[in-house]
Amino acid sequence: MLSAVHDTMGNREKAVWCKISAAHLKPRDVGNWIHTAEYALEGVDEMEEGTKERDEVLGRAYACYTQALETDRSNVQAREGRADVIMMQANSSKALREYQKVLDQKPWNIRTVRNIADVALDVKNQRKGADIAKGAYRRLVDHLMEEGTYEAEEDRFDWSDLRIYVEFFSTLEQWKEGLRELKEIARWLLGRTEEKFWDEWEMDDREWDLGDDRRTGVPGFMVGRFPHETYGQGMPVDLRAKMFVYRCKMGPDFDYEANLHLQLLDPDNEQLFEHFPDCIRDIIVNLFDRSDRLSAEKPDDPQKAQQKAVEAQRSVDTAQRYLSLYRHIAETTGDLALDADYLVCQGRYNIAIGDKSAAEECFIAAIEDDEDHIEARVQLAKMYEGEEEQEGREEAYLLVHEAMNLEARKGIRLGLLSKRRGRRGPYGPRKGGPRKPRKPRDPNKKSRYVPRRLINAEKRRQQELEMTAEATKNFALMKELEGAALLGDDQAKTGWMKAAKELVDDFRSYKQFYPWDKYIKFLGYVTEEGGQSAVPARNMKLRAMEERLRQNLAPAEGQDQGIKIPVNIPQEHRGIPFSTWLDIFLNYAFSLVRQGQHREAYVVCHAARDSVVWTTIENTFLIHVAWASCAVYAGDEETCVAIARYFMRDYMPGTDSYRMFSAMCRVCQTPVSWYTSGPAQKFILRQIKTMDNIVMKSNNDPDTPDIGLDVCLLTIYGHILFTTTSYTYALSYFARAASIDPNNCLINLSTGLAYIHYALKRQATNRQYLLTQGFAFLFRYYRDRLKDSDNKPARRQEAHFNIARAYSLIGLQNLAVDYYRKVLDEEDVPEEGCLIGSEDLKTEAAYNIRSMCYLLGDVEGSKVVTERWMVLE
Structure with missing residues (x-):
């Protein structure tokens, strides 16, 4: 009743919620849920697609139909209604499955069959969807033929x-x-x-x-x-x-x-096509296809060759007559549009008569009219492929790959009920209202790839000037906003990042700065290893053309991969020095990672690394350090390990790079899964084996320089094994490291802890002996650390704390307390000395004492320690 009142007053939102509340009060009433869903959907057709309001309405209706089906799984009306909602939500695959369930219950319902046809070619696997819809129609036809009628359930075939x-x-x-x-x-x-x-x-x-x-x-x-x-x-x-x-x-x-x-x-009979003007386009396309096929055939017999040429020209002339009819209907009746499809047909005619310049204009105009048009790209690529210049073949490859990407993303709709893209349906608009026109191209939206051969050199030069002016404007805006952005102004940050993105994208779209494979990857043309396309092409002719172009563009065996880069690379781009461009790239990456977009930041660092401009050791080092900083900030241990491996392998193999590997994994606040992963272990082990081989050669060959064993590398591998609880193997590498540097405090500490942890394992055979060995190394570490701790209270605290933790680990709390007290008795660590490895440990020691007191029942002692050492001032 309250819903009816709100409906009368025009408060439709409240009326819907009242109906939903009423339905929940009688959850087993299937009819009530269905009625509520239908009421919620009233007026949804007038709502614009993609709006929040429409999505909310569809979500409510879906929930109501689902509630009805939970009560009665066999209710056809509820299942069909839910399938309709899913279709309106543009989830084609799920809608297709739902309609198939409806069809299982109502196999001769023509409305369901039509709905299956409506969504079949929107699913990811178009061929599978088409096969399902085809089968549904064939079963319905067989049934109607057997019954001797055209009348199906709900409508007539x-x-x-x-x-x-x-x-x-x-x-x-x-x-x-x-x-x-x-x-x-x-x-x-x-x-x-x-x-x-x-x-x-x-x-x-x-x-x-x-x-x-x-x-x-x-x-x-x-x-x-x-x-x-x-x-x-x-x-x-x-x-x-x-x-x-x-x-x-x-x-x-x-x-x-x-x-x-x-x-x-007859193309001269306009009335013949009065009700079916769309079929003219299909006739034109196939006439041109036949002309291309005839032109490609090269019989040895000159007479047959002449006959083929005549037939090909006849097909072109006939296609021109249909083109004239198409244009006349479009201009006089408005039943057809001079859209991208028409422009492609006109371009193909221009090619047939030898006017390539006009054809190029038509194909480019088609892409500008419909940026997702596949055939325009294919025809333009065919035209460029036949040119001798490398530039033409490069553009042909880009166009074909772009067509394959579009095909894989949305597929080729061959005229089947595609209201979202405004294509024609096989029998006109969908029932229930006029079809919506295709959304026009946004003139302010910039495409990453625009054919550079835009009719003439003057137009290309003008485009370069416009792009340079835009880059100069963005660079000036960055400089203007830089100060405010560094001070934390959110609006300035947003403006700075937008300008930086425009500059980075402009640089990356400049072909001369990247190898061919990196350039096409930026444009979205991903390839697998070996050069094969990663795009699943449904059109095998497209795939064959892409492979042919790739082979033509690939360098000969033994040459560098990718397109040849000019030797004399300029020192600036768009009036901005390359050193400044690198700063833009890296600062933009830092800004992205601070915004939580660490994957995008990696892409920018990757682009800087791939460029042929920044190939010096100094630049590559700077790029990888920035990349590592982004990974640490993002807490991405996988990337930290990958970049650290670069430094250990390619840049500066040695102690410093090994320490950097450990430091990056230490400051990355994530689990140690990648630090201890199989690939990381194998990599470090290969480094050790390489070092061992060099040492062995130096021992056997006096002419070979002796580089010595690296203590840091051995210790790192020991720590990796330690972290994976492989204590016996870790001790072997700690022992090798100790044989080189016996007084190293870290090695002794690691060795002692490895023995103690090994003693605590169930498989330990002589636990007492292992503990004795462990504490022997720990106290060696303790003495050396105290000896080297003059005026350094942080080191003394560390030594006391580690011994206390070792005693706590084996349950000797009475001995642990003595060393925790020594931590509390030490001087305070100066704030300026609070770096990694130099933090004040008094709070941690007090917390451990408090915990032990509390567990032993000494609540008063726990309270005293807390008030004395753990209260923030």
């Missing part, structure tokens, strides 16, 4: 459904099967089901001629048995165009049959 059905054969490239199904179902819709002998007549389409001349020669055909208009005249224009397309796709053996269909699609 008509020509529009046939148009949808045959589209799936186009997606699957099953031209022969699609043509057979088209003819069979069309015959059924025209009332000639009894003439099954036509199913065996697959080599031509005489059944659909306007006259009976060819049909009279077919056994079983009787003139006048069925009305004349149920044959050729009964075939709708768009489906006859589809038959022409299928015959063209089936190869040159069927060109004659395709021409017979084309003769009945």
Whole structure:
């Protein structure tokens, strides 16, 4: 009742929530949940897609339908409603699965079959989706044919459904099967089901001629048995165009049959295409495809070659007539649009007549009109591929790979109910309202790749000037905001980062600064090892073209990988010195990691490292140090270890690089999983083996310089083994390190702790002996540390604390307390000395004493220690 009041007052949001509350009071009432969901969905079609309001409405409806299904899993209305909501949420794969469950319960419901068709080609695996939808339609048709009716559950099977059905054969490239199904179902819709002998007549389409001349020669055909208009005249224009397309796709053996269909699609008869103007585009495309096929054929016989050329030119001329018709309909009726598809067709005609400049303009205009247009890129790539210049082949490769990326991301919709991209449907707009126009390209949105060969050199020069001016503007803005950003002004930080991003992207898009494989990777064209594309191409012709171009662009064996970089690289870019560019890259990476975008920061560091500009030792060192800083700030131990391995392997193998490895893993506040991982262990062990081999050679060959064993490397590997609880193996490396530096406090401490931890393991055979050995090393460490601690209270505190912790570890709390007290009796550590390894340990010691007192029941002693040492002033 309250919901009805709010609805009357116009408070729809409150009315919906009242209905939901009422439904929860009777959770087993399935009808109430369904009614609530339907009420929530009222008016959702008028809401703009992607808005928060619409998403909330769909989420409520989904929850209501789900509640209904939890009560009654067999309720078809609830399941169908939930599937509709999922489809509106653009989750095509999930919607398809839900509609399949509906179809299991209502197999002859044509609405469900249509919904399956609606989402089938939006799923990730288009071929699988097409196969599912095709099967659903075929089962419905078989049922209706068997029942002798066109009336399915909820609606009638008509020509529009046939148009949808045959589209799936186009997606699957099953031209022969699609043509057979088209003819069979069309015959059924025209009332000639009894003439099954036509199913065996697959080599031509005489059944659909306007006259009976060819049909009279077919056994079983009787003139006048069925009305004349149920044959050729009964075939709708768009489906006859589809038959022409299928015959063209089936190869040159069927060109004659395709021409017979084309003769009945007279481009001079505009009224013929009044209700089906969209099919004109399909005719044009296939005429050009046939012309390309004929032009590619090179028979040895000059007469046959001349004949092929004439046929190819005839196809081009015919396509031009349909282009004129297409343009006339678009300009006079508005039923067609001079969009990207038309521009591609016009460009292909320009290529056919030899006007490559005009064709290039058309293809580029098509990409500007629809930035996701695949065919425009393919045709432009074909044109560039035939050029001798390296630049043309490079751009062809980029365009093909971009087309493959687009295809993998969204697939090629062959005209099937695609309201989101504004493509035509097989039978016009979707039911329930007019289709939405395709969203126009944002003129302010910059694409990463724009063909550099923009018609003429002057236009390219103008573009370079504009880009330089934009870079200068962003650089000046960075300088202006830098001071305020460093002081913490959030608005200045945002402006600085935006300008820095524009500059970094501009630098990375400059081909001369990167090897070919790194350049295309920035543009989004990822390749696997070995150069193979990582994009799963559904169109094998595209994949073959990409591979052919890649082979042409790849350097010969033995040469450097990637495109040759000019030897004389300038000292600046856009008027900014390269040293300043490097500062921009690294400072931008620091800003990103502070914003929590550490992956993006790594990408920027990676881009700086890959550039051919910064190849000196000083620059690569600086880049990797910045990269390491980002990893430490992000707490990313995996990257810390990877960069540390670079320093140990490539930059400065030796004690300092090993210490840097330990320091980076120490300051990275994460678990030690990557520090102790198998790859890290193997890498350090290889370093040790390499060092051992060099030492052995120096012992056997007096001419070989003796570099000596590195104590730091041995100790690090011992610590890795120690951390993985492999104490016996760790002791071996600590012993090797101690043989070189017996008075090293860290080695003695590590050795003592390894013995004690080993003694505490269940497998220890002589625990008392192991503990004795461990404390022997610990007290050696203790004496040496105290001896080397003049005027350094932090070191004395550390020595006392470590001995106390060792006693606590084995349960000798009475001995541990004495050493904890020594920590408390030491002088305070100066604040300026509180670095790593020099912190004041009095609070930690007091906390451990308090804990021991409390566990032993000495609450008063625990209170005294807390008040004396653990109260913050």
